[in-house]
Amino acid sequence: MVGVVIVSHSQKVAEGIREMALQMANPSQQIIAAGGMDDGSIGTDAFKVSEAIVLANTGDGVAVLVDLGSAVLSTETAFDFLDDELRAKVKIADAPILEGAISAVVEASLGSSLSAVIATAEGARTLNKC
């Protein structure tokens, strides 16, 4: 099953999104929050992200949901620290972080491929709210 990593500048945001996504998840699914810095301050940490990706991967790859700017840079830097095999199976979703994470988790829980999970997450961009 495709794993999901949530990268936010805020630890609370990442954990909060994980908490919401877990409600829709399969119990065997890996959803890992990688938010904030080690000391709890606002920021993104590429090493924290690479550890989360390793934890989230059960063999089918990992979809990464990110918030703003440096979350993308840190995630791409994290890719540099992964082994080649895993690096080939990780992708950043160009999606809103909360809606994207929940969509990704639902799609992944059905046993879909990484590309399908990413496409569903990115589709969350066009969800109408009103």
Place this chain on the structure above:
Amino acid sequence: MGGYIFEAINTIGKAIIRDKQMLTDLDAAIGDGDHGINMARGFEAVQAKMQALEAETDIGKVMKTIGMTLISSVGGASGPLYGTAFLRAAGPSQGKTKLDTDTASLMLAAAITGIKERGKAIRGEKTMLDALEPAYDAFMEGAKVNKTVIECLELACNAAQEGVEFTKTIAATKGRASYLGERSIGHQDAGATSSYIMLHALLEFLRGNN
């Protein structure tokens, strides 16, 4: 007292920490106002790591440690950007214990390539590249006519300073400042400024140790 590279990094770290407030103020005008705080936190972490490397003379090894430390401690976009820059600079400086013009130019080129790839940015977008690329060009002009590494770095610093001034005249298209668009014109880029501060601190160190 540590060795050459230890002291060089110490000088750069002190300069960033000294100018923390100025960098943060520059960033607050058009960004999220954390550049100085983040960079100072990064270099404080670097200084702590460097204590264990006091006797290290291999510039490449030190560059690698700095890169990894900045990536894990800065928090903002400058962490992966400068972290990647130092990691890339570790390549050509592996096994070197003194900065000669060849090594310095290769390090600068590798660092700039790393920043461009990581940030998917080019010169003219109001980023650190607007200081670093002119600095590299000026350094190479000096190297071509066999100037010393200090003379080349003087040229590079002047060009970087002009680059920082140039960032006041353009709009940001990268990073948080790009949300402001045209309203970012008139403000100096914090990343270009921190790049200049580092180059200038290195120059001051080399002057004092010549």
